[in-house]
Amino acid sequence: MKVITVKQPYAALIAAGIKEYEFRTWKTNYRGELLLHAGKGVDEAAMKKFEGYGLEYPSGCIVAKVQLSDCIRVDDALRDELQKKNAEVYSGVITRPEWEGYAFKIENVRKMEPIPVKGKLSIWEYDYEGDDL
DSSP states (O other), X not given: OEEEEEEETHHHHHHTTSOOEEEESSOOOOOEEEEEEEEEEEOHHHHHHTXXXXXXXXXXXXXXXXXXXXXXXXXXXXXXXXXXXXXXXXHXXXXXXXXXXXXXXXXXXXXXXXXXXOOOSSEEEOOOOOOOO
């Protein structure tokens, strides 16, 4: 099954259904089921920013199964939409209009019991026999 690794606290925000977009500098044509892997990397400033959310922040493990439904070029219209949706969660993209990249639209989030596994870059494969979304 396809997997994407995301730093904490962003992986926890996605697994909790709070963050609906993950941002990358590269585009993907992949659409479908995806496992969400919380990497060992941590954004310390963001951890402080979101500490009031009361989330758990496991690392080095798969934490959710999601649906990657779209890959959208980040532009001013998307920045405006994200500002209205949740300015705190999306502030990095909203406040840096010079940043160019893509927003991966994440839907149908299902949190899982963490599965310890080493992450990788890009979208990668993991032998997973769990149920379908």
